[in-house]
Amino acid sequence: MNIKDKIILLPALLQIEAQRLWEDFCQRATPAQQQLIERQATIAETLPLVWACSPFVARHCVQYPQLLEELINTGDLFTPPEAYPSHLDDFLGETLDEISLMQKLRLFRRREMVRIAWRDLTGWASVEETLKSLSNLADALIDGSLTRLYTQLCKQFGTPCDKEGIPQSLIVLGMGKLGGQELNFSSDIDLIFVYPQGGETVGGIGRARDNQEFFTRLGQQLINSLHTITADGFVFRVDMRLRPFGDSGSLVLNFNAVEEYYQLQARDWERYAMIKARVVAGDKKAGQTLLNMLRPFIYRRYLDYxxxxxxxxxxxxxxxxxxxxxxxxxxxxxxxxxxxxxxxxxxxxxxxxxxxxxxxxxxxxxxxxxxxxxxxxxxxxxxxxxxxxxxxxxxxxxxxxxxxxxxxxxxxxxxxxxxxxxxxxxxxxxxxxxxxxxxxxxxxxxxxxxxTPLDTSTVSVENPWQAFWLRGLPATPDETQRTLLESTGYQQPDEALQHLHRVAHSHALQKLSRQGRERLDKLMPLLLEVVSTVAQKDLALSRLLDLISSIAQRSVYLSLLIERPMVLQQLVYFCANSAWIAEQITRYPLLMDELLDHRGLYDMLKPNELDNELNNLLQHLPADDLEMQMDCLRQFKRANVMRVATEEIAGNMTPMIASDYLAAIADTLVRRALRMAWDYLSAKHGSPQCIVQGQKRPAHFCIVAYGKAGGIELSYGSDLDIVFLHDSEGDAQQTDGDKPIENSVFFIRLAQRIIHILVTNMAGGLLYEVDPRLRPGGASGLLVSSFDAFYQYQHQAAWTWEHQALVRARAIAGYAECLARFETIRHEILSLSRDPEKLRLDVLEMRQKMRSNLDKSTTDKFDIKQGYGGIVDIEFIIQYAALRWSHDYANLLTTTGVIPMLKRLAEHQLIPELASEQLGSAYHLYRAETHRLALQNQAAYLEPNVLVENRQQVRHWWQKIILLE
The missing domain is CATH 1.20.120.330 (Nucleotidyltransferases  domain 2)
Structure with a gap:
C-alpha cells in the first residue's frame, strides 16, 4: 500500500490537505527521495498522520525534501535526541559573524523541531522524552550562541574580569518550563541574565568597559540571535520580564544586586517563579552558587502557610x-x-x-x-x-x-x-x-x-463569637460576653474573660502589624466557635490562649489555622484533651504541621519505616553541620511522638501499642546518634582495629537499653537507661587513621558524643535524658565496657538486682554480631541455676529498699509505679520468676516485656493462670493511667479509691509468690 492509499484512510476532512501536501512534495523531491520514503515502512505508515495533523512539519518537509531524507538516513528520526551541545558545535563550526550564526541556529532548530514533532505525533516518544528533548535543544542553542557571541565581544572589548583579574562570564538562568526541563513545543523561553562580580574588561581594543556595560551588550546580542525573525524563522521568542524589576530593571545584574533584590524587594510570585530556576548556559558552577544563595528566599526553614x-x-x-x-x-x-x-x-x-x-x-x-x-x-x-x-x-x-x-x-x-x-x-x-x-x-x-480556604466571608457581625471578639475585652467583664460564655457551657466564665482580657491586651498582640491584627481578628471568632463545641471548654480555651500568645507574632501560623478549618478543629480537640500536647505545640508551633500532614495523624509510620523517614530528612543536610543534624533529630522525635499521642488520645491506639511506637522512635534515634558519632570519630582517627590470634579485624560497638526502653514500654517523657559495649580484644588495639588513638579512648569518646547528641538542650529541646549508671560498676565504673569485662562482671561481681535489670535489657543499636553476642551473654547469665530462697530474699530486700526510698504514696494518693501493689511489684515478680526458672524454661528469655512473660509463666504452670490474668490486667490499667496522666502533664499518682481491686490483687500475688504467705 503506497502513501496515497494510506492517506485515504484518514478522515475525509484531513485527506484533502494531506493529499495536496504529498503532491507538492513529489514535485519538489527527487525520485530517490520519494522512493526512500515509500520504502521506509515506518515513515510511509506515519507520514499521513503527521502531515495531516501538523502543517508545520509538512511544510518544512515539502519545502526542504533533503531535511526528511537526512533525518531518515542518519537514523535520527528513529532515536531519542542526545548530546545536543556536541552536535550543535559540529553544525555551527567556525561561525564568525552574527548573520551566519543566526542562520545556522535556525536551521538546526528547524531540523530538530521536525524530528521531535514527528516522534511525538507518532507516539514513538513519551511525553517526558518530548519535553526533555525540547528543553535540551533550547539549552544547547542558548549556550552555543552565548559562547560564540562572548568570544567575539571579548575580541572587541576585552575579557570582563573582577577586581582580582579573574575572568567573568554571563550566566543565563532558565525559568518556567525551560527551568523545569518541561519546555513545550512552541514555548517562549523565560530568561534572567546575571554575572558574578563587578569590574571591567581587560585586553580589549580602546578603553576598558565596565562589566555591566559588557554583559548588557552581550545579553542584547544573545536575545537578538534567538528572538529575531529572519527568512529562516526564529529560534525562540525570549521573555525577560521575570528578571528583577521586570521590564524597568537592568537587563543584567551581578550576584550581589540579585541577592539584595530577592531578599528585600521581590514579590510572592517571584518566589514562586524561582522554584524552577536553572542554569541553562554560561558558567554553571558560578550559577549554581547564586541559586544556593537564593535558596532561603525560595524555601523557608519554617512551614510557610x-x-x-x-x-x-x-x-x-x-x-x-x-x-x-x-x-x-x-x-x-x-x-x-x-x-x-x-x-x-x-x-x-x-x-x-x-x-x-x-x-x-x-x-x-x-x-x-x-x-x-x-x-x-x-x-x-x-x-x-x-x-x-x-x-x-x-x-x-x-x-x-x-x-x-x-x-x-x-x-x-x-x-x-x-x-x-x-x-x-x-x-x-x-x-x-x-x-x-x-x-x-x-x-x-x-x-x-x-x-481553597475556609470561606470566612460567611461569618457576619451577627455571629455571636464575631461580635464577642470585635466588641473588645475590657478589664471589667462585659455582661453580654459573660452570658454568652455561660450559656455555651463554660464553668468559670469570669476566669475565661480575665484570660481573654490578658491575652488581648498583651504586649505580643499590641505589637501586631496591621496584617497580623486582621488575621487575628479573623481567627479568634473561628477559634471561639470551635471551642464552644468541646466538652472541656475552660481547659481548652486556657491552653489555646497561651498558644495564641506564643504564635501571634508569627502570622504564618495564624494563616494556617484560618486556611485549614480541619487543623483548627483538631488543634482545639487535642488541646482540650491533653495538656501535654497543648504544651508541646505552644513550645514548638511547628508541630501544628502534624495536624495538617496527611501522612501523620491516623496514618502512622510502621516502626521499620522510621529509619527511612529519618534518613530522608537528614540526607540533604550538610555532613559537617552537627547542630543542624541534631536539630533535625529533635524535629523527627517531636513529630513522631506527637503522632503517637494524637492516635492514643483519639482512641486509635492502646497504651501498649503506643509504647511500642515510642520505643521504636527511641531505637531509631539512638541508632542514628551512634552512626553520627561513629562517622565523626572515624573520619578523625580511622576505624578501631585489633589483632586476635594473629588476624587483624575491625572492632565493633553496641548499645544496650535497660528498663522501660529495654522492655519496649516507653512513655511520654521517659528517659533512657543505656549501657555501651565493645568487642575489641587481643593486640594492637588502635584506630587505623592518620591520627590513631587506642580503641578504649575511641569508644569512650564515641559514647560521650552519643550522649552529647541525645542530651544537649537546644532550641528544639533535648532528645532524651540518658542514665548510663546500670553499667558494670555503676557510676564509678567505666563508661564503656568490653564484652569480656561485661561477661566477667555479670558472672562474678554483679548483684542480684543487676541480673534483675538484665531481664529487661535489649540491644538496640550497633554491629549485628555485637547485638547477637550481648543476647548470648544475657541468655547465659539469666539461665544460671540459682538458690531459690537466696534469690527470693535478695529480690525482697531490694524491693523493700526501693519502697522505702522511692514510694511517694500517702493517704491521699497512690504512687502507680512504686506503691504497694503497683507497677514495680509486678515487674519484680516477673524478674524473680525469670531468674528462678529460666534455667529450665529457655523461652522465658525470648522477650523483655511483662505481658508476654506473664503468659509464658502461666503456660509452664510456674504461676497460676489467674495470677497471669490479674497481674496482666493490672499492668494494662496501670500503664494506661500513666499514659493518661503523662498526656495531662500530671505525675503518676491516683486517688486512693481508684483501681483498689487491682492493687489488692497485685498485693495478693506478691504475698503468694514473693512473701510465700
Whole structure:
C-alpha cells in the first residue's frame, strides 16, 4: 500500500490537505527521495498522520525534501535526541559573524523541531522524552550562541574580569518550563541574565568597559540571535520580564544586586517563579552558587502557610485575565488545566520545601513522585494528577505542533479540532472532550482541596463569637460576653474573660502589624466557635490562649489555622484533651504541621519505616553541620511522638501499642546518634582495629537499653537507661587513621558524643535524658565496657538486682554480631541455676529498699509505679520468676516485656493462670493511667479509691509468690 492509499484512510476532512501536501512534495523531491520514503515502512505508515495533523512539519518537509531524507538516513528520526551541545558545535563550526550564526541556529532548530514533532505525533516518544528533548535543544542553542557571541565581544572589548583579574562570564538562568526541563513545543523561553562580580574588561581594543556595560551588550546580542525573525524563522521568542524589576530593571545584574533584590524587594510570585530556576548556559558552577544563595528566599526553614494566600491570589489574577481574554477553553490557564496541577504541587513545595529538601524539585513529575513517596498525596491522587498532567501536556504539544504557534486554547474550527483529536488517538472531538473533562475535573477538585480556604466571608457581625471578639475585652467583664460564655457551657466564665482580657491586651498582640491584627481578628471568632463545641471548654480555651500568645507574632501560623478549618478543629480537640500536647505545640508551633500532614495523624509510620523517614530528612543536610543534624533529630522525635499521642488520645491506639511506637522512635534515634558519632570519630582517627590470634579485624560497638526502653514500654517523657559495649580484644588495639588513638579512648569518646547528641538542650529541646549508671560498676565504673569485662562482671561481681535489670535489657543499636553476642551473654547469665530462697530474699530486700526510698504514696494518693501493689511489684515478680526458672524454661528469655512473660509463666504452670490474668490486667490499667496522666502533664499518682481491686490483687500475688504467705 503506497502513501496515497494510506492517506485515504484518514478522515475525509484531513485527506484533502494531506493529499495536496504529498503532491507538492513529489514535485519538489527527487525520485530517490520519494522512493526512500515509500520504502521506509515506518515513515510511509506515519507520514499521513503527521502531515495531516501538523502543517508545520509538512511544510518544512515539502519545502526542504533533503531535511526528511537526512533525518531518515542518519537514523535520527528513529532515536531519542542526545548530546545536543556536541552536535550543535559540529553544525555551527567556525561561525564568525552574527548573520551566519543566526542562520545556522535556525536551521538546526528547524531540523530538530521536525524530528521531535514527528516522534511525538507518532507516539514513538513519551511525553517526558518530548519535553526533555525540547528543553535540551533550547539549552544547547542558548549556550552555543552565548559562547560564540562572548568570544567575539571579548575580541572587541576585552575579557570582563573582577577586581582580582579573574575572568567573568554571563550566566543565563532558565525559568518556567525551560527551568523545569518541561519546555513545550512552541514555548517562549523565560530568561534572567546575571554575572558574578563587578569590574571591567581587560585586553580589549580602546578603553576598558565596565562589566555591566559588557554583559548588557552581550545579553542584547544573545536575545537578538534567538528572538529575531529572519527568512529562516526564529529560534525562540525570549521573555525577560521575570528578571528583577521586570521590564524597568537592568537587563543584567551581578550576584550581589540579585541577592539584595530577592531578599528585600521581590514579590510572592517571584518566589514562586524561582522554584524552577536553572542554569541553562554560561558558567554553571558560578550559577549554581547564586541559586544556593537564593535558596532561603525560595524555601523557608519554617512551614510557610502564607503560601496558600499568595498562590491563591496569583491564581485569581490568572483566572481574571483568562476570563477577560476569553480563555475558558485554555488547557493551561483554564479550570483543571496545567497551571492548576503546577500550583497544587508548588503549594506543597513552598510550604514544606524548607524542611523537606526532597521537595526542592524543578521537575513537576519528580515533585509528584516525592509528594506520593512522603504521603502528602495519596497514591490515587498522585496517579490521577500525573496522568492528567501528561495528557494535558501531550495535547498542548500537539496543539502547538499544528502551526508552531504558542497557544493553549482549544481550536473552535472543525479542521483543527479533528487534527488535535486524531493526533491523540481519538476518532472525533466528542471522545477527546470527554476524556479531557474527566482529567480537568480531577485536577480542579484536587486544586480546590489544596488551595481553597475556609470561606470566612460567611461569618457576619451577627455571629455571636464575631461580635464577642470585635466588641473588645475590657478589664471589667462585659455582661453580654459573660452570658454568652455561660450559656455555651463554660464553668468559670469570669476566669475565661480575665484570660481573654490578658491575652488581648498583651504586649505580643499590641505589637501586631496591621496584617497580623486582621488575621487575628479573623481567627479568634473561628477559634471561639470551635471551642464552644468541646466538652472541656475552660481547659481548652486556657491552653489555646497561651498558644495564641506564643504564635501571634508569627502570622504564618495564624494563616494556617484560618486556611485549614480541619487543623483548627483538631488543634482545639487535642488541646482540650491533653495538656501535654497543648504544651508541646505552644513550645514548638511547628508541630501544628502534624495536624495538617496527611501522612501523620491516623496514618502512622510502621516502626521499620522510621529509619527511612529519618534518613530522608537528614540526607540533604550538610555532613559537617552537627547542630543542624541534631536539630533535625529533635524535629523527627517531636513529630513522631506527637503522632503517637494524637492516635492514643483519639482512641486509635492502646497504651501498649503506643509504647511500642515510642520505643521504636527511641531505637531509631539512638541508632542514628551512634552512626553520627561513629562517622565523626572515624573520619578523625580511622576505624578501631585489633589483632586476635594473629588476624587483624575491625572492632565493633553496641548499645544496650535497660528498663522501660529495654522492655519496649516507653512513655511520654521517659528517659533512657543505656549501657555501651565493645568487642575489641587481643593486640594492637588502635584506630587505623592518620591520627590513631587506642580503641578504649575511641569508644569512650564515641559514647560521650552519643550522649552529647541525645542530651544537649537546644532550641528544639533535648532528645532524651540518658542514665548510663546500670553499667558494670555503676557510676564509678567505666563508661564503656568490653564484652569480656561485661561477661566477667555479670558472672562474678554483679548483684542480684543487676541480673534483675538484665531481664529487661535489649540491644538496640550497633554491629549485628555485637547485638547477637550481648543476647548470648544475657541468655547465659539469666539461665544460671540459682538458690531459690537466696534469690527470693535478695529480690525482697531490694524491693523493700526501693519502697522505702522511692514510694511517694500517702493517704491521699497512690504512687502507680512504686506503691504497694503497683507497677514495680509486678515487674519484680516477673524478674524473680525469670531468674528462678529460666534455667529450665529457655523461652522465658525470648522477650523483655511483662505481658508476654506473664503468659509464658502461666503456660509452664510456674504461676497460676489467674495470677497471669490479674497481674496482666493490672499492668494494662496501670500503664494506661500513666499514659493518661503523662498526656495531662500530671505525675503518676491516683486517688486512693481508684483501681483498689487491682492493687489488692497485685498485693495478693506478691504475698503468694514473693512473701510465700
Amino acid at each position: 502564607n503560601a496558600f494566600e499568595s498562590l491563591r491570589n496569583m491564581k485569581a489574577m490568572i483566572d481574571q485575565e483568562a476570563k477577560r481574554k476569553g480563555l475558558e477553553n485554555n488547557i493551561k490557564l483554564g479550570m483543571g488545566g496545567i497551571r492548576e496541577v503546577e500550583f497544587t504541587c508548588q503549594t506543597f513545595q513552598l510550604i514544606r520545601g524548607g524542611r523537606q529538601p526532597a521537595l526542592q524539585q524543578r521537575h513537576l513529575l519528580t515533585t509528584l513522585t516525592q509528594l506520593e513517596k512522603y504521603r502528602y498525596l495519596s497514591t490515587a491522587i498522585a496517579t490521577g494528577l500525573r496522568e492528567a498532567y501528561l495528557f494535558l501536556r501531550l495535547a498542548e504539544n500537539h496543539l502547538q505542533a499544528i502551526d508552531d504557534r504558542q497557544t493553549q486554547t482549544l481550536p473552535d474550527d472543525a479542521l483543527n479540532r479533528l487534527r488535535l483529536a486524531w493526533s491523540l488517538g481519538f476518532t472525533d472531538w466528542a471522545d477527546f472532550s470527554a476524556v479531557l473533562a474527566d482529567h480537568q475535573t480531577l485536577v480542579h477538585t484536587q486544586f480546590q482541596t489544596v488551595i
